[in-house]
Amino acid sequence: MSASAPQPPAAIELWFDFSSVYSYLSVMRIETIAQSCGVRVQWKPFLLGPIFKTFGWTTSPFLLQPQKGAYMWRDVERQCGKYGLPWRRPRDFPVRTLLATRVALLAADEPWAGRFCRRIMRMIFAEERNVDAPEAVGEALGELTADAAALLAAARLEEAKGRLREQTEAARASGVFGAPTFFVGREMFWGNDRLEDALAFATRAAG
Amino acid sequence: MSASAPQPPAAIELWFDFSSVYSYLSVMRIETIAQSCGVRVQWKPFLLGPIFKTFGWTTSPFLLQPQKGAYMWRDVERQCGKYGLPWRRPRDFPVRTLLATRVALLAADEPWAGRFCRRIMRMIFAEERNVDAPEAVGEALGELTADAAALLAAARLEEAKGRLREQTEAARASGVFGAPTFFVGREMFWGNDRLEDALAFATRAAG
Numbered sequence: 001m002s003a004s005a006p007q008p009p010a011a012i013e014l015w016f017d018f019s020s021v022y023s024y025l026s027v028m029r030i031e032t033i034a035q036s037c038g039v040r041v042q043w044k045p046f047l048l049g050p051i052f053k054t055f056g057w058t059t060s061p062f063l064l065q066p067q068k069g070a071y072m073w074r075d076v077e078r079q080c081g082k083y084g085l086p087w088r089r090p091r092d093f094p095v096r097t098l099l100a101t102r103v104a105l106l107a108a109d110e111p112w113a114g115r116f117c118r119r120i121m122r123m124i125f126a127e128e129r130n131v132d133a134p135e136a137v138g139e140a141l142g143e144l145t146a147d148a149a150a151l152l153a154a155a156r157l158e159e160a161k162g163r164l165r166e167q168t169e170a171a172r173a174s175g176v177f178g179a180p181t182f183f184v185g186r187e188m189f190w191g192n193d194r195l196e197d198a199l200a201f202a203t204r205a206a207g
Numbered sequence: 208m209s210a211s212a213p214q215p216p217a218a219i220e221l222w223f224d225f226s227s228v229y230s231y232l233s234v235m236r237i238e239t240i241a242q243s244c245g246v247r248v249q250w251k252p253f254l255l256g257p258i259f260k261t262f263g264w265t266t267s268p269f270l271l272q273p274q275k276g277a278y279m280w281r282d283v284e285r286q287c288g289k290y291g292l293p294w295r296r297p298r299d300f301p302v303r304t305l306l307a308t309r310v311a312l313l314a315a316d317e318p319w320a321g322r323f324c325r326r327i328m329r330m331i332f333a334e335e336r337n338v339d340a341p342e343a344v345g346e347a348l349g350e351l352t353a354d355a356a357a358l359l360a361a362a363r364l365e366e367a368k369g370r371l372r373e374q375t376e377a378a379r380a381s382g383v384f385g386a387p388t389f390f391v392g393r394e395m396f397w398g399n400d401r402l403e404d405a406l407a408f409a410t411r412a413a414g
């Protein structure tokens with residue numbers, strides 16, 4: 001159609017957990033592909049742990065099911081090869097990511113949110129860094145913002161903790177059961193393998 | 208490389224359960240794609256139920272986790288649209304498929320094994336037929352073999368039941384925890400989303 005009214009830009013929500021291995025793949029890939037099809041990314045960090053607890057799980061399903069865990073490590077290595085992403089298996093799993101997650105939530109609407117999230121993910125899954133430490137998170141914030149210290153301080157306040165709890169509850173209430181999860185409007189797509197489908201849906205939905 | 212010694216044809220094993228929704232997608236898709244890249248398909252029907260029991264699960268994870276189940280039905284509908292496959296959600300789930308599975312195992316090396324498996328899958332996921340009934344399985348065997356009656360009779364013997372138990376135990380021992388699962392040699396790929404990766408691996412492995 002030509003000469004139609006201007007449409008609002010298509011948007012895709014990426015709900016992710018920094019300690020989720022398949023979230024790593026999507027966080028690293030989404031912005032480049034989304035930009036190439038004119039879709040805006042909305043960054044939605046949350047915590048899988050409290051959602052797993054509602055299923056009666058005490059930890060990652062990759063630990064509760066050793067066969068699935070063993071497969072996952074091999075699979076993600078192959079997927080990183082396919083996508084050209086760096087990869088080094090974290091020594092400890094699940095990884096502690098609370099501070100980085102609170103900072104990511106506070107900064108989610110910043111134009112540099114994607115760059116920050118990719119830096120954190122690279123620290124976790126390629127550099128074996130501890131992103132629950134203020135030094136590492138401060139380094140990831142680097143030259144992205146002049147307010148790194150203020151942001152780190154804000155991330156430790158009760159308000160930031162409450163916001164992350166609310167964000168996680170919003171994920172659960174929307175039917176999120178794993179990560180990464182994409183939403184295009186109310187349409188939900190689960191897993192890095194659905195990134196392209198979700199973006200195609202966003203492009204079609206925007207007409 | 209030219210003038211190299213002839214290689215044995217590349218092969219891919221498809222381990223599937225007739226009552227597995229994502230197995231439906233792979234059973235319907237695999238032979239066409241595999242043929243186009245010169246890879247031979249080996250049909251490996253088995254039962255997920257006994258493997259789920261070893262995880263302490265009493266039924267399908269899609270029933271144990273209602274959020275995941277609700278998502279799965281929407282996802283598979285979208286995937287069928289993407290692949291151009293017929294789809295009608297079965298009224299009862301999980302579906303009873305024991306007789307069809309035993310017949311598929313007895314016929315797994317027949318040149319018409321793929322056609323039989325696709326017919327059964329179509330009955331389950333597009334036509335709401337009961338494939339635990341001899342009439343339906345006999346109809347699926349149709350003109351594929353002159354021995355339909357003998358095959359149906361053999362499928363009810365203790366030997367056929369034992370073979371399916373052994374096949375399922377072989378799956379478990381190989382690390383299979385879900386379906387579909389592909390093996391190329393000892394390399395394992397889980398899920399319909401990995402079909403193309405597994406075939407690419409088979410093609411590379413065959414040189």
